[in-house]
Amino acid sequence: MAKLPLNLEGKLEKRRKGNAFRTLSPISDLVDFSSNDYLGFSREKRIAEMANEQVARLQPFQNGATGSRLLSGNHGFYGELEDFISSFHHSPAALIFNSGYDANLGFFSSVPQRGDIVLYDEYCHASIRDGIKLGPSKSYKFKHNSLGDLASHLKRSRKVHGENPTIYVVTESVFSMDGDSPNLAEFAALVVDNGALLVVDEAHAMGIYGKGLMNTLGLEDNVFARIITFGKALGTHGAVILGNPGLRDFLINFCRSFIYTTALPLHTLATIWAAYRFFDSEQGRQRQQALTDNIGYFKSLIVQKGLNMYFSESSSAVQVCRIGGNDQTKKLSSVLKEAGFDVRPILNPTVPQGEERLRFCLHAFNTGNEMESVLTMVKKHMLNEE
Ligand SMILES: Cc1ncc(COP(=O)(O)O)c(C=O)c1O
Known part of the structure; x- marks a missing residue:
């Protein structure tokens, strides 16, 4: 078999020298202070039973989705689950993605257009930054959780780019590496007052602060889009983008990480459904x-x-x-x-x-x-x- 090219070997060596070499280790039976299974749902047998019962009720039975959602993979249960999730989070519409990474990558690479501006917190997750990098918009980071820095970026963006660009402001309701949160009420007010659109990743808030901080704080009407992931407190896999029906249509038409991938298997959809039901019990x-x-x-x-x-x-x-x-x-x-x-x-x-x-x-x-x-x-x- 061909060897790893020297330049790649060199990068690995640099990692080893910096004591930053990553390896995969099997899951352990140590006391868990590391997983995202905040509520213990991933080990909850009742959720598995409810999911299995649901799969047995759903027609047609399928192990795998057989195709992307735009082709053969859009099982009828997808629509039912999206309606349920959108009403659960008080959102007009919802679109399920295969993972939070896919959701962020797809959203930020497809929604902000050439001439638009994305202002993002400097600590935003890699999936958000990767999506922005893939897209054609201009982007600037603001200091972590700093309303003042965001305000000056908003001002500068209008001054430099004229009155017209659509400005997206992106933050997380709980930051994954720090555990802290922005003052979301003040962020939302600043963004709305400046005619910009707020996007909030709720991956680490869902289940820790009720249905997520935007719901808990009653701010859902001030947000353009929310990303909720199912792989953390809900203990399963996948993610949803919550927003208006126009955004949903746009993503279905233009979001490449949604379009060009096999849909989630029925069993995963049933597990997401069961996790939500259990959460609400x-x-x-x-x-x-x-x-x-x-x-x-x-x-x-x-x-x-x-x-x-x-x-x-x-x-x-x-x-x-x-x-x-x-x-x-x-x-x-x-x-x-x-x-x-x-x-x-x-x-x-x-x-x-x-x-x-x-x-x-x-x-x-x-x-x-x-x-x-x-x-x-x-x-x-x-x-x-x-
Ligand atoms: C803030 C944030 N957004 C998105 C993701 C990606 O979600 P997923 O694990 O479902 O791909 C993560 C995962 O670590 C995250 O921490």
Whole structure:
């Protein structure tokens, strides 16, 4: 077999030298402080049973979708599920994508047109940035969660590009690597006042803050599009773009990551449906409460143990302990691993140099004891205690 070209080998070597070489490891039975399964839905057997029952009811039965949605893959259940999801999130329309990555890539590469402007938070997810890169619009990043910087970008955009360009402003309701949120009410007001269009990725807010922060804050009418992913708190796979019927039609006609791919299998659609049903049940509400309680307890432990200076402010399920340096961050992660805790290091180049961190993902199923023990170890390490 042909060897890897030398220039690719060189890039890998650079990663190895920077202690940033990525490898795949099998899922572990360690205490989970790393997955996006915030509510424990991915391990919930009842959701699997409901999905199987639903698949058995749906006609025709199919293992795979057999084609893209524009060809043979648009099972009748797609429409039913999209109607259900759009009404659940108080949106006029919904379009399901195969993943959140596909949804963002497709939206940002197809919707903003030549002459339009995209203003995006500097910490936006790779899928958003990749989509913007593929598209023909001009784009500028604004400082993380900074209303002031966004306001000056909006002003400058109108001045430089005239009154006419459509301006899209993109942010996340919970940032995946920091766990923090913008002041969405103020962001929405600023964007609407400036005649721009707001797009919010709710991947890490759905299920952590009810149906997502735009719903919870009653801001759904101020947003042009929302991206909700199903692979995180809902414990399954796929994503939906919520917006008006015109946007849905546009995406069906022009969004390449929607058009040129095989649709999701029926079983995945049924699992998404079951996860939503479970989310909206008494048990689902108990899970959401358990997660909220755990976040509160974890934050109280940070204070109790004097670790505030290392942890960023976050009220979400993502809590971030700044270590600095790939070596140091990896080291603490492996110390925790040896003690039975799965806490992932987030390294450069995923985050800027010096901002390397441990990212704690909290779950409804984490116990008080687990949270207490892991933070005791972090304290020992950070404060050099024996
Ligand atoms: C903010 C954000 N948006 C989109 C995605 C992509 O979603 P998916 O995993 O469904 O492709 C992620 C996943 O990590 C994310 O964190």
